[in-house]
Amino acid sequence: MMGMGLILLIWVSTTMCLINVSLEFDPVDNYLIDCGSHTKTPVGDRVFVADGLNSDVLSTPQNTFVNTKSKPISSTIDLALYQTARILYGTSHYTFAIKKHGRHWIRLYFFPFVDGNYNLSTAKFSVLAQDFTLLRDFQPQNGSVVKEYSLNITSDNLVLTFTPFANSFAFLNALEILSLPDELIPDGAKTIGPLVKNQSVLTRALETVARVNMGNQTVSPQNDTLWRFWVSDETYLNHVNFVNFVSKIGAVNYSMKWPTRNVAPSFVYGTATTLNSQLDPSTLVNVTWFFPVDPGFDYLVRFHFCDIVSKTPGQLFFNVYINSWLVAMNLDLSILTSNILGTPYVLDVVTSSSYSVFLNVSISPSNVGNTYPNIILNGLEIMKLSDSRGSLAVRDSKGNSKKKIWVILSIAIGVLFIAMFSALVLFVVCRRRRRSSPVDHSTEDHFAINGGGISEPMENKYASGTAIISSSKIGYRFPFVAIQEATNNFSESLVIGVGGFGKVYKGVLRDETVVAVKRGISQSQQGLAEFRTEIEMLSQFRHRHLVSLIGFCHERNELIIIYEYMENGTLKDHLYGLDVPCLSWRQRLEICIGSARGLHYLHTGSTNAVIHRDVKSANILLDENLMAKVADFGISKAGPEIDETHVSTAVRGSFGYLDPEYLTRQQLTEKSDIYSFGVVMLEVLSGRPVIDPSLSREMVNLVEWAMEWEKKGELEKITDPRLMGKINPDSLCKFGETAVKCLAERGIDRPTMGDVLWNLECALKLQGNDEKRPDLNGDLALETGVSTTQFNVGSVSNLEGVSMSRVFSQMVKAENRWTETG
Structure with missing residues (x-):
């Protein structure tokens, strides 16, 4: 029996080996070279040959070999390949005969070790393959690296050219040239986003940027038919606590003709990242x-x-996004795989990265069907496509500038000469005119902004000494010298604030108008985008509770915006941080009401809502009468169209104020502003920052701390100690109740800004009439004929029977009248 068992074991082992061998891809072109080595190097089931001193594939002016016993900190392949290297001086060529035309992999191995007189980290070189630039001025610096490329070879030879930088050298530890299965790389793919330069993939070179196995497991080259290394996805995940890692390799079923095991092994399809089953099913993240x-x-x-x-089958539906672009909605794998569970499916997408240094991929559960919401992703590959110049290397603007420096210098000298000659002629002409005619004040063009656009130039006297702006003081383009003069050449003593965009200065124009001048840090793409957004937003909206735009300057690479000056600074300054008198509860309520009016106008004042996206106490400014005005519209966004529910966009905002639903789903709505405003309301109530690391652990985060007391029914515990005994309990109750509703986890459960405004007005009335206030109610009585006494209430319970829609519609009418006159 033992003999039979041993024979059976040998037969099973032999059969499994034959199966494994049969599953491996056998490339027609298969060059494996261990550079700088004199002996063969086995790596798994493959053997890398030594290029030796008489290599028949390499043409180089000088042969230099180096070796080391040091090992890279981390490596995805056998360390033996990194022990030797070939130094290449001068332009060198590796030439490989190609038997099968089509896609080939080129893998280049680099490990910049130090050996004797050679420090390989000082190497700097470029690598070309056929007509494609793979690397330009490349300098391997930290640890080992494998560069993998895919080229469609249509000739009988593949030539790799290494060109060292001036006074430097190139090096290589190992290389692979492999022909690939025809089915691996598609000719085309679905296109996402408007900036894709060329939809075709067939004629372009590819560089592997990421090859990731989901399920938090790596896959070694020995477990892949094409000897690929798949890294774990955990390090790329934004929120690990949102997911579960699943492994069921035996469930994979290659029942369709494509994808095959060559596209990805069962070790990839058999592991997955799914949604954490402990999450609330109603929370779609x-x-x-x-x-x-x-x-x-x-x-x-x-x-x-x-x-x-x-x-x-038919239980799993989900949505797929790349950089907030929708790739697939309500994706149902069962339909795509003939209702056979465990069948692999591949989705190829071509997209573009214009300015961002990150590409993000998101999967969200769909609300289709009645099953438990879930998502799945098993693997992901990201490959860079060569540009119109046939290059995969990042363009070096400095290098290009150096190459063109003499051309640019020649043009500059010519232009300077013409400009100086023209200035001399103009000076002579002007002097003659002044002698023969009365003084003619010079003019300087400026631009008036209306309706979000820039109009034709208008006259604006400055050089003569007259006022730089007209009586309207709205939307003018200022010359830089005028702003320098107004701010005493941007004196540090006039700095009144510092933000992400830059510093804010107090300035005084020639007509003695006091202004706030926000000067951008630099001419960055982000700064330019925020600069333009803020001007466009402020130029099309006018409201007494939105900070008014006075002008701007886009000159000498400067990004400057000029606003009305707000004497009392920010709400944040008055709540904490500065030695200023404590705001009374009534003042705090009035500030919240003013801010809510401004935000309500943004949300409802045009066909599409405008979402502020950065509501916080630092962006609520106070004038000399402590009237609140919402400011800083640099990252504001137009809201969804009538037939849409949200705007898909990258997350922007301030830490501590971000809507958690927006943060996780990247779906922006007006309700995101509501959440942020709820955080501001807690700041107003508590008189403390949103995040305060100096406090005990349970108090660091204001929202979490407040919600803990709210669950106990004791929200008053977070009240600013300076207000103790000065707040009507009913007013506090109404205010706290409104803030908590604003902070609901789901946007659909939050009130509108109109509802918030109504409740704040009620909280103010419940506080009592100890101070006379020229607020909304007085204007309502005058403008609409509606008596304010009908809104007087004694307690929260009295509000239940009041028709909010009827009363608030009258408030909105009054708001519109203010907008027209303000």
Whole structure:
């Protein structure tokens, strides 16, 4: 029996080995070279040959070999390949005979070790393959690196050219040239986003940027038919606590003709990242992975899906996004795989990264069907596509500038000469005119902004000494010298604030108008975008509770915006941080009401709502009468169209104020502003910062601390101690109740800004009439004929029977009249 068992064991082992061998891809072209080595180097089931001193594939002016016993800190392949290297001086060529035309992999191995007289980290070189630039001025610095490329070879030879930088050298530890299965890389793919330069993939070179196995497991080259290394996805995940990692390798079923095991092994399709089953089923969150990329290139993104979690087909529906662009909605794998669970499916997408250095991929559960919401992703590959110049290397603007410096210098000298000659002629002409005619004040063009656009130039006297702006003081383009004069050349003594965009200065124009001058830090793409957004937003909206735009300057690479000056600074300054008198409860309520009016106008004042996106106490300014005005519209966004529910966009805002639903789903609505305003209301109530690390652990986060007391029914515990005994309990109750509603986890459960405004007005009335206030109610009585006495209430319970829609519609009418006159 033992003999029979041993024979059976040997037969099973032999059969499994034959199966494994049969599953491996046998490339027609298969060059494996261990550079700088004199002996063969086995790596798994493959052997890298030594290039030796008489290599028949390399043409180089000088042969230099180096070796080391040091080992890279981390490596995805056998360390033996990193022990030797070939130094290449001068332009060198590796030439390989190609038997099969089509896609080939080129893998280049680099480990910049130090050996004797050679420090390989000082190498600097470029690598070309055929007509494609793979690397330009490349300097391997930290640890080992494998550069993998895919080229469509249509000739009988593949030539790799290494060109060292001036006074430097190139080096290489190992290389692979492999022909690939025809089915691996598609000719085309679905296009996402408007900036994709060329939809075709066939003629372009590809560089592997990321090859990721979901389920938090790596896959070694020995477990991949094409000897690929798949890294774990955990390091790329935005929120690990949102997911579960699943492994069911035996559930994979290659029942379709494509994808095959060559596209991805069962070790990829058999593991997955899914939604955390402990999450509330009603909470639909995005699971997001972030990947570093080079801006300015197109990318082929390959999604690997395999349903290894469902018990029956048709239970799994989800949405797929790249950089907030919708790739697939309500994706149902069962339809795509003939209702066979465990069948792999591949989705290829070509997209572009214009300015961002990150490409993010998100999967969110769909609300289709009645099943438990879930998502799945098994693997992901991101490949950079060569640009119009046939390059995969990041363009070096400095290098290009150096190459063109003499041309630019020649042009500059010519232009300077012409400008000086023209200035001399103009000076002579002006002097003659002044002698023969009365004084003619010089003029300087400026631009008036109306309706979000820039109009034709208008006259604006400055050089003569007259006022720089007209009596309207709205929307003028200022010359830089006028702003320098107004701010005493941007004196540090006039700085009244510092933000992400830059510093804010107090300035005085020639007509003695006091202004606030916000000067951008630099001419960055982000700064320029925020500068333009803020001007466009402020130029099309006028409201007494929105800070008014006076002018701007876009000159000498300066980004400057000029606003009306707000004497009392920010709400934040008055709540904490500065030695200023404590705001009374009534003053705090009036400030909240003014801010709510401004935000309500943004949300309802035009066909599309405008979402502020950065509501916080630092962006609520106070004038000399402590009237509140909402400011800083640099990252504001137009709201969704009438037939849409949200705007999909990257997350922007301030830490501590961000709507958690927006943060996880990247779906922006007006309710995101509501959440942020709820945080501001807690600041107003408590008189403390949103995040205060100096406090005990349970108090650091204001929202979390407040919600804990709210659950106990004791929200008054967070009240600013300076207000103790000065707040009507009913007013406090109404205020706290409104703030808590604003902070609901789901946007659909939050009130509108109109509802918030109504409740704040009620809280003010409940506080009593100890101070006379020329507020909304007085204007209502005058303008609408509606008696304010009908709104007087003695307690919160009295509000239940009041018709909010009827009364608030009258408030909105009054708001519109203010807008027209204010």
